[in-house]
Amino acid sequence: MDKHLVSPNPHIHSAVSTASLMRDVIIALVPAIVVSVLFYGWAELLVLAVSAVSCVLIEWAIAKFLFKDMNLFCPSAATVTGLLLAMNLPVTTPWWIVLIGALFAIGVVKMSFGGIGQNVFNPAIAARVFLLVSFPQQMTNWAAPAGFISSVDAFSGATLLGQVHALGALQADKLVSLQTLFYNIGGSAGEISALALLVGWVYLLVRRVIKPWITLSIFATVALVALVFHLVDPSMYTGPLFNLLSGGLILGACFMATDYVTSPMSDWGGVIYGVGIGFLAMMIRYFGSYPEGVSFAILLMNMTVPLLNRWFHGKKYGRA
Amino acid sequence: MAKLTTFSIGGVHPDDSKIARDCAIEVLPLPPTVYVSMAQHLGAPAKPVVAVGDTVKVGTVLAEPGGFISAFVHSPVSGTVKSIGPRKDIAGNPVTHIEIAVEGDEWEESINRSDKLDTEIPEDTAAILDRIRACGVVGLGGATFPTHVKLNPAGGATAECLIINGAECEPYLTSDYRIMLERSKEIVVGVAIMKKVLGDPRTVIGIEENKPEAITAMDAAVYDLGYHGIEVLPLKKKYPQGGEKQLIDAVMHRQVGSGALPISVGAVVQNVATALAVYEAVQKNKPLISNTLTITGDCLPEEKQHNYLFRIGMPLSFIAEYAGGVPAEAAKLISGGPMMGKAIANLDAATVKGSSSILYLSEAATKRGKESYCIRCGRCADACPMGLEPFLLRRLYKAGDLEGLEKEAAQDCIECGCCLYSCPANIPLLDQIRMAKGQVMGVIRARAAAAKAAAEAAKEQAK
Numbered sequence: 001m002d003k004h005l006v007s008p009n010p011h012i013h014s015a016v017s018t019a020s021l022m023r024d025v026i027i028a029l030v031p032a033i034v035v036s037v038l039f040y041g042w043a044e045l046l047v048l049a050v051s052a053v054s055c056v057l058i059e060w061a062i063a064k065f066l067f068k069d070m071n072l073f074c075p076s077a078a079t080v081t082g083l084l085l086a087m088n089l090p091v092t093t094p095w096w097i098v099l100i101g102a103l104f105a106i107g108v109v110k111m112s113f114g115g116i117g118q119n120v121f122n123p124a125i126a127a128r129v130f131l132l133v134s135f136p137q138q139m140t141n142w143a144a145p146a147g148f149i150s151s152v153d154a155f156s157g158a159t160l161l162g163q164v165h166a167l168g169a170l171q172a173d174k175l176v177s178l179q180t181l182f183y184n185i186g187g188s189a190g191e192i193s194a195l196a197l198l199v200g201w202v203y204l205l206v207r208r209v210i211k212p213w214i215t216l217s218i219f220a221t222v223a224l225v226a227l228v229f230h231l232v233d234p235s236m237y238t239g240p241l242f243n244l245l246s247g248g249l250i251l252g253a254c255f256m257a258t259d260y261v262t263s264p265m266s267d268w269g270g271v272i273y274g275v276g277i278g279f280l281a282m283m284i285r286y287f288g289s290y291p292e293g294v295s296f297a298i299l300l301m302n303m304t305v306p307l308l309n310r311w312f313h314g315k316k317y318g319r320a
Numbered sequence: 321m322a323k324l325t326t327f328s329i330g331g332v333h334p335d336d337s338k339i340a341r342d343c344a345i346e347v348l349p350l351p352p353t354v355y356v357s358m359a360q361h362l363g364a365p366a367k368p369v370v371a372v373g374d375t376v377k378v379g380t381v382l383a384e385p386g387g388f389i390s391a392f393v394h395s396p397v398s399g400t401v402k403s404i405g406p407r408k409d410i411a412g413n414p415v416t417h418i419e420i421a422v423e424g425d426e427w428e429e430s431i432n433r434s435d436k437l438d439t440e441i442p443e444d445t446a447a448i449l450d451r452i453r454a455c456g457v458v459g460l461g462g463a464t465f466p467t468h469v470k471l472n473p474a475g476g477a478t479a480e481c482l483i484i485n486g487a488e489c490e491p492y493l494t495s496d497y498r499i500m501l502e503r504s505k506e507i508v509v510g511v512a513i514m515k516k517v518l519g520d521p522r523t524v525i526g527i528e529e530n531k532p533e534a535i536t537a538m539d540a541a542v543y544d545l546g547y548h549g550i551e552v553l554p555l556k557k558k559y560p561q562g563g564e565k566q567l568i569d570a571v572m573h574r575q576v577g578s579g580a581l582p583i584s585v586g587a588v589v590q591n592v593a594t595a596l597a598v599y600e601a602v603q604k605n606k607p608l609i610s611n612t613l614t615i616t617g618d619c620l621p622e623e624k625q626h627n628y629l630f631r632i633g634m635p636l637s638f639i640a641e642y643a644g645g646v647p648a649e650a651a652k653l654i655s656g657g658p659m660m661g662k663a664i665a666n667l668d669a670a671t672v673k674g675s676s677s678i679l680y681l682s683e684a685a686t687k688r689g690k691e692s693y694c695i696r697c698g699r700c701a702d703a704c705p706m707g708l709e710p711f712l713l714r715r716l717y718k719a720g721d722l723e724g725l726e727k728e729a730a731q732d733c734i735e736c737g738c739c740l741y742s743c744p745a746n747i748p749l750l751d752q753i754r755m756a757k758g759q760v761m762g763v764i765r766a767r768a769a770a771a772k773a774a775a776e777a778a779k780e781q782a783k
Contacts, residue, residue, distance in 0.1 A: 005652040006665045008751055010737030011679075011686050012334060012491070012658040018695055018744045071692050117693045117745075260697040265709065316707035316729055317329050317565060318575040 018116075022076030024209045028200035029083050029255070035196045036189030038148050040091040044189055050095050052082030054102035062111045072115035081105055084124035084255060087190030088248065088295070089131070092141045100134075101127040121302045122262045125252075125295045132295075142187060159187040160246035161291040169238045176242045190251035201254035210258045214270040218253040219244060221278025229286060237286055249281065252294035262302045269305075269312035276301045324529055326556035327566035328573075330705040332738045334559055334659065336530050337491045340616040340625035345498050347629045348642060350425060354397050354633030355407055355417040356382055360672035361458040362465045363389030368418055374401045379428035379607050382418050391466045392456035393418075394607035396631035398426040410636070410655050410662060410669040417670060420633070431606045437505050438603040439545060445517045448602055455601035456608045456673075461485050461562065461591030462660065464674040467598065470590070471517050473583045479518040480586030483571050484511050484595055486527040486534060487555060487562035490657025493677050495612035496592050498627045500527070500534035504541035507592050510599030512547055514590055523550045524571050525592070528557045559659060560736040564589045566705050578732050579764075608632070608673055615639070617680030619649035630671055637667045640678055651683035658686075659737045689746040700739035700749055706732050710739035710749040717756040722763055730756045731764060 036044050055078040063073035085101050105127035113119040132139045142159055160180075164172045183193045190197070204210045222243050229237035243249065257263060257277055264270050277297045284293025359365040364387030370376060376395040383393040399422045406414035427433060442448055453468035473479060488496040500507065515523045525542075527535045539552045553571060560566055565576050567589055574585040582589055590598075593611065600606040615626045624644045636655070640646055646653065646667070653664040656676055664678070700710035708729055716724040725731075730753060739749040 004650065004664075005686065006663040007652075007688075008663070008754070009661060009735070010659045010741045010750070011652060011654050011661065011663070011681055012741065013688060013746070014332065014334070014742050016699070016742070016744050017689060017746075018692060021695075021697065021744055071690075074692070077695075115693065117695045260695050265696060265698045265701060265711070313709060313728075314701055314707050315329065317569070317705065317732065318577045318580070319707075319729065 018074060019076045021209055022074065022080050024204060024207050025080045025255070026076065026083065028203045028209075029080075029087070031196035031199045032087065032190060032193060032251075033083065035183065035193040036087070036091075039183065039192055040189065041148060044091045046095070047089055047091060047093055047098055048083060048086040048189070050098045051086035051089070051102055052079050054099050055079065055082030055085070055106050058103055058106040059111065062107060063115065066111070067115065069115075072111070074116050077116055078106060081110070081123045084190075084251075085127050087251060088124060088128040088188050090139065090141050090188055093131075093138060097131060097135055097138055101131045104130045117261055119261055120305075121299055122256050122259050125256050125298050129295050129299060132290075159191065159291070160184065160242070161285065164238060164291060168235065170235050173234075173239050173242050176245055180245045184245070188248070190255075191246075191248055194245050194250050197250045197254055201250075204254075204258075211267065211270070213267050214257050214263055214274040215253045217271045217274030218249075218257060218278040218281075221275045222249060222282055225279060225282040229282075243282065243285065247285075247292045248294045252281075252298055253277070256294075257298050257301075262305060264305050264308040264312065266309070266312040266314050269308035272312070273301050273305065273308055276304065324554055324556035325570050326558050326561060327563075327569040327705060329569075329707045330703050330738060331558040331560065331566075332703050332741055333557070334491050334741065336557065337616075337618065338494050338497065338530070339492070339618075339620075339622060340494045340614050340627055341497055343494070343498070343625055343627045345495075345502055345612055345627045345629050348631070348634065348639060350397060350422050350631065351634050351638040352422055353402070353635075354420050354422060354631065355635065355670035356393060356396065356420065356633040357407075357409065357670055357672050358383055358386075358393065358416040358418070359409075360393070360464065360632070360674065361391040361456075362463055363387060363391070365416065366390055366393045368404050368416070370401050370404075370418065372401050372403055375399070375423075376401060376420060377426045377428045378609065379431050385466075389466055389469055391458050392454060392607070394456055394609050395420060396609040396633050397422045399423040408666045408669060410664045410666055412665040417633075432604040433606075434604075437509070439509055440603075441509070441513050441516055442602065448513060448517050451602050451605070452598055455597075455606065457594065457597045457601050458608065458673055459591055460593035460597060460611060460674055460676075461564075461589075462656070462674065462676075463564075464672075467590065467594055470588060471514060473518075473588070477583045478586070479521045479583065479588045481572050481588075482511070482515050482518055482521050482523040483567055483587055483589045484523065484525040484592055485562050485564075485567055485589055486525055486531075486538065486592045487567060488531070489528060489557075489559045489561040489563075490659055490661070491559075492616045492679055493614050493657050494616070495614045495627055495676055497531050497534050499596055499612055500531070500592055501537050503596055504537040505545060506599045507595045508538065508541040508545055508547065508550065509603065510595035510597070511550060511590075512545075513598055513602050514588075514595065515550065518588060520549070521586075521588075525550065525552045526555050526561075526567055526571055527552065528555050528561055530557045560705055560734070560738070563705060563734055563736060565734065578729060611671075611673060611675060613639070613671070613675050614677040614679075615643045616677060617647070617650065617682075618685045619647050619682035620680050621647075630675070632673055632675075633670045635668050635670050636664065636675075636678055639671070640667060643678075647680050649682045650680035652681045652686045654679040654681065659741065660735065688748075691747055692745045694745055694747060697744060699742045699744065703738040703742040705736060705738060706734060708733060708753075710743075710753055713753045713756055714747065714749055717752050722759055725756050726760050726763065731760045733757045
């Protein structure tokens with residue numbers, strides 16, 4: 001009998017593991033990555049590769065040499081961080097800036113808080129903001145190189161959100177059309193195709209990797225805030241459709257705000273978190289000095305997560 | 321088709337692996353010796369009333385209840401009592417057993433051994449309850465709570481709904497399924513008996529949708545017997561549907577309060593196998609000396625899987641040998657289902673009233689992955705059918721925060737295993753929450769005892 005295991009129940013385990021969840025996130029990013037490489041060419045692939053590979057290597061090195069705990073090394077999770085960071089950067093970003101971003105994301109934001117599961121801020125977003133304030137020129141160089149698809153109508157040089165200050169809200173609103181849903185040139189890899197991102201998001205929902213509440217509440221809040229302001233003064237404030245489809249909103253709402261570690265545990269906590277992100281993002285877009293506010297909004301709401309976890313709990317059986 | 325009902329909070333969907341579902345129930349031969357445990361029901365162990373050297377028949381009383389919540393134990397075989405003393409149970413803990421050398425197969429004359437269906441239910445409910453008690457019937461859904469106690473709610477509470485548990489939500493297990501197919505009418509008569517005892521409440525037989533043949537068979541049995549007010553309710557497949565609190569939620573859409581009994585929301589839940597035992601006790605005067613178990617597992621060839629009618633007290637090793645031995649690939653032997661069953665540490669242990677399986681799991685099926693760090697995905701909280709937050713309970717346990725654990729309802733844990741099953745980081749959530757629950761229960765009990773003592777002291781003073 002001594003050769004048989006004796007341990008408490010349950011005796012079986014679901015096939016889902018941390019690695020399989022992260023693999024699913026990588027798969028969900030594939031459509032958007034393919035689109036970005038099609039439009040921006042090899043240069044984009046280089047940014048993605050440098051970012052992902054350096055994130056994995058940095059995490060490996062820190063886990064091995066500093067923590068001496070290889071349980072902290074999760075290559076699939078580091079890859080997700082790397083890909084998301086790259087998708088937040090202009091395709092023209094020099095490789096050494098990407099490397100600094102990876103070092104900041106993994107080394108400072110993730111590992112210095114204790115590694116996987118312990119970080120307060122989303123590593124990819126924190127790194128993006130870090131790079132944005134450190135290298136403002138390189139980080140806003142949206143000149144897009146030619147990709148594999150040449151039929152691109154050119155207003156390259158500025159993002160949709162960037163046009164608002166130049167053209168005014170009324171003209172900027174007109175830049176959004178059905179085409180914007182499929183692709184929109186100018187901006188980072190994660191801003192090109194709303195549709196490709198949404199396909200990935202639906203994949204995550206179908207695979208039950210994430211729940212829809214955070215993303216939906218961000219979309220709803222952005223739409224509502226934009227609608228109210230737009231109705232009050234359309235010449236000053238862009239409308240709901242423009243704000244939903246421009247900038248990093250979809251990438252942020254679908255892939256960054258839904259990061260397990262830095263989002264609330266409960267569904268209601270998630271809804272409040274999403275409302276907060278949507279509201280703050282719109283306030284920054286309308287009144288801030290930066291054209292884009294999603295990254296700041298997510299970082300700000302990351303800080304409220306411990307509080308939301310304390311306040312909001314799921315319904316317990318047989319208790320009010 | 322209308323949307324199937326199920327419980328409202330949490331749950332998981334393990335593959336149901338009902339490999340032995342088509343194996344008809346076979347009767348096991350008698351072993352040379354049986355060992356009858358005195359602690360095979362919830363509550364106080366039974367007290368032996370036979371002595372070494374006594375000859376017994378099948379159905380002879382071996383032991384009487386050792387308290388209010390306790391049960392009679394009868395001899396499952398005829399023969400001579402060889403010894404009375406401690407023997408190891410499946411976990412390896414010593415428990416008093418009565419050893420009987422089997423000689424022939426002679427039954428007490430009072431037992432009606434005919435297979436004829438007897439649908440005449442006695443009029444006197446007190447006599448029915450007495451018979452159920454005298455026959456040592458206990459709940460066969462897992463908890464082995466004495467059935468007569470459950471059918472006689474304390475303090476004049478009335479049952480609004482009798483729920484019969486045919487969910488069999490544990491993967492692999494098929495014994496309830498087989499009896500629902502093969503002995504449906506006897507079960508339905510047993511259900512009718514319990515319904516009568518409880519004052520004719522609404523009665524629902526809940527069966528998961530993955531057993532359509534059982535749903536049809538039970539439906540047909542109710543129809544053929546012409547009973548009214550007994551309803552067969554198909555349930556959406558989800559574990560732990562067969563949990564008492566979950567089944568009440570699924571059927572009645574009511575939730576039992578923390579620490580309260582099902583009767584507080586008007587529910588009484590009994591298993592289908594218990595209904596069969598009630599039928600045999602009341603209609604045939606046959607004590608609970610046998611039950612059905614499944615020999616199954618992912619590493620057992622299909623032709624070696626069986627559903628057996630066993631006599632209580634047969635060593636598990638005897639049954640395993642008869643079925644062809646323990647497969648070489650088996651990494652873990654389990655008594656019960658893969659979610660809530662107990663690992664068998666001692667295969668020589670004897671079967672008890674509540675035995676439901678010998679489950680062989682291969683290393684690939686059962687080995688826990690290496691534990692890594694929590695990624696706060698919240699899957700444990702989504703899976704918990706009690707709506708608890710296992711990740712939080714674990715943190716509170718590690719911090720030694722008993723107050724926090726009680727506030728976050730660690731004591732409500734039903735140990736179903738959903739949290740550990742679903743954790744992608746293989747964190748031993750249930751192992752730790754079980755410890756936490758024990759500590760919190762200790763605090764709650766101590767507080768209740770102190771309150772009682774204080775009340776009594778105050779009463780003394782008032783005199």
